[in-house]
Amino acid sequence: MSWTREEMAARAAQDIPDGSYVNLGIGIPELIAQFVPEGREFIYHTENGLLGMGPPPAEEDRDLDLMNAGKKYVTALPGAAYFHHADSFSMIRGGHIDVCVLGTMQVAANGDIANWSTGAPDAIPAVGGAMDLVQGVKNIFVVTQHTTKTGDPKLVEECTYPLTGAGVVSRIFTNLAVVDVTDKGFQVVELAPGITFEEVQEKTGAPILPTA
Amino acid sequence: MINKEYKSVTEAVADIPDGATVMVGGFGASGSPIELLHALIDHGAKDLTVINNNTGNGEVGLAALIGNGQVSKMICSFPRSSQSKVFPEMYRAGKVALDIVPQGTLAERIRAAGAGVPAFYTPTTVNTILAEGKEHREFNGRTYVMEPWLKADYALIKCEVADPLGNLLFNKTARNFSPLMCMAAKTTIVQTKKLVGRGDINPEHVVTPGIFVNRIVEVTDPVHEDVLIAQGRAYP
Numbered sequence: 001m002s003w004t005r006e007e008m009a010a011r012a013a014q015d016i017p018d019g020s021y022v023n024l025g026i027g028i029p030e031l032i033a034q035f036v037p038e039g040r041e042f043i044y045h046t047e048n049g050l051l052g053m054g055p056p057p058a059e060e061d062r063d064l065d066l067m068n069a070g071k072k073y074v075t076a077l078p079g080a081a082y083f084h085h086a087d088s089f090s091m092i093r094g095g096h097i098d099v100c101v102l103g104t105m106q107v108a109a110n111g112d113i114a115n116w117s118t119g120a121p122d123a124i125p126a127v128g129g130a131m132d133l134v135q136g137v138k139n140i141f142v143v144t145q146h147t148t149k150t151g152d153p154k155l156v157e158e159c160t161y162p163l164t165g166a167g168v169v170s171r172i173f174t175n176l177a178v179v180d181v182t183d184k185g186f187q188v189v190e191l192a193p194g195i196t197f198e199e200v201q202e203k204t205g206a207p208i209l210p211t212a
Numbered sequence: 213m214i215n216k217e218y219k220s221v222t223e224a225v226a227d228i229p230d231g232a233t234v235m236v237g238g239f240g241a242s243g244s245p246i247e248l249l250h251a252l253i254d255h256g257a258k259d260l261t262v263i264n265n266n267t268g269n270g271e272v273g274l275a276a277l278i279g280n281g282q283v284s285k286m287i288c289s290f291p292r293s294s295q296s297k298v299f300p301e302m303y304r305a306g307k308v309a310l311d312i313v314p315q316g317t318l319a320e321r322i323r324a325a326g327a328g329v330p331a332f333y334t335p336t337t338v339n340t341i342l343a344e345g346k347e348h349r350e351f352n353g354r355t356y357v358m359e360p361w362l363k364a365d366y367a368l369i370k371c372e373v374a375d376p377l378g379n380l381l382f383n384k385t386a387r388n389f390s391p392l393m394c395m396a397a398k399t400t401i402v403q404t405k406k407l408v409g410r411g412d413i414n415p416e417h418v419v420t421p422g423i424f425v426n427r428i429v430e431v432t433d434p435v436h437e438d439v440l441i442a443q444g445r446a447y448p
Contacts, residue, residue, distance in 0.1 A: 046385075047315060047316075048239045048242070048385050048388050049239075049385050049387055049388050050384075050385055063384065064241070064242065064436045064438060064439070065242050065243070065383040065384040065385060065386040066242075066384045066385055067239070067240060067241070067242045067385050068385075071239075071240040071241070071293060071294075076384070082382075082384055082385065082387055083387070084319075084387050084388065084389070084390070084391040084392055084419075085239075085315070085316075085318075085319035085388050085389045085392060086319045086320060086322075086323040086392050088316075088319070089315065089316030089319050089320065092316060093316055093320075093334065093335070093336065112339075122304070124291055124292050124299075124300055124303060124304075124310070125291075125310075125312045126289075126290045126291055126292050126312070127289055127290065127312055127313075127314050127315070127342065128289050128290040128314075128315050129289070129314065129315035129316055130314075131314040131316075131317075131336045131337050131340060131342065132314050132315060132316030132317065132336045135334075135335040135336050135338065136316075136335070136336070162340065162341050163339055163340045163341075164340065165338075165339065165340065166338070166339035166340075
């Protein structure tokens with residue numbers, strides 16, 4: 001049984017230490033906020049100027065001036081702080097954010113990540129804060145399906161899409177396994193229940209080492 | 213006596229010439245100075261270079277300015293979103309140029325301009341196509357890319373509270389790029405929801421000091437981009 005999106009998020013949450021300042025990307029990473037392990041507190045940062053971001057409000061409680069970086073309405077928890085963009089990206093680039101969890105199109109065995117552009121000639125490029133996050137945050141986690149909808153590996157030897165950053169990813173959480181980026185390439189940390197190492201190897205586009 | 217108050221948004225934007233570089237505050241809908249943008253559409257200045265994180269939504273505000281053919285170039289980090297239709301059409305038709313800048317680099321380039329720092333080095337974009345052709349330099353064993361300051365002729369800003377000297381307070385995440393843009397433009401034009409008297413803002417609470425602000429217009433009940441889009445509105 002492979003992990004569901006929720007189980008992937010819950011598994012990633014287990015590896016975030018208590019007291020971490022965390023930035024969550026759009027998609028599965030956002031679900032992590034629902035699975036904070038008992039006894040831990042994470043403080044969420046959103047690039048558009050808020051530390052201490054809380055869950056989405058009920059529709060009638062929406063504040064039109066309170067959004068997250070994905071332009072969705074959110075809340076501010078007691079103890080929150082607002083700040084301008086230069087301060088926000090000083091927190092990122094200056095190494096003050098502990099963990100960033102991102103989705104991706106591709107991640108390579110050397111930790112390269114490609115998650116901002118397919119490089120297609122008709123695509124309108126849009127980078128947002130992704131390149132700042134991967135360079136500045138102490139730990140870059142990736143949460144992603146192990147393969148694309150058409151079955152192509154997303155964990156690859158070398159990214160074919162334009163890079164967001166080189167050698168920046170430390171750990172990957174997929175529906176099949178938890179995988180580390182090591183000096184020797186990908187290495188399985190943990191397999192999803194009922195998933196074999198051989199299946200993970202077969203669906204990975206680069207050599208992968210078994211659990212140490 | 214210094215008093216930066218203007219009586220109307222029309223008067224506040226009246227001298228913006230063709231070819232000007234204009235910073236527009238806001239991140240998506242939050243903090244977007246819709247009334248000033250609509251006044252700029254009425255005013256009609258063309259061939260503008262506009263700096264904003266995005267490219268507007270629906271057919272109001274910044275999207276309407278682009279749709280009206282007044283913008284020849286956008287400098288932004290994220291030009292598409294679920295409700296941005298105008299910019300993608302104009303871009304694909306070759307009617308507006310695009311300069312993509314990572315969000316943190318965009319913020320810092322604007323801040324640097326306001327702070328009198330002509331360039332800085334950042335790790336952002338190293339080993340990516342966005343670093344091609346830029347000066348690289350190593351500091352303490354790590355490679356960085358040089359980025360220049362980003363200045364503007366005008367900034368259009370929305371705030372929550374202002375006094376006649378231009379001291380500003382913002383509301384929640386509507387602050388975003390606005391304090392930086394106030395510093396980086398030659399002429400900063402601010403629409404405020406509430407204009408209070410001199411001394412009514414606690415000096416300890418001032419977010420943008422008035423030295424960075426040139427013009428203040430009170431717009432007591434500003435419209436919000438998301439609300440206009442939900443109502444299916446278009447401007448003009």
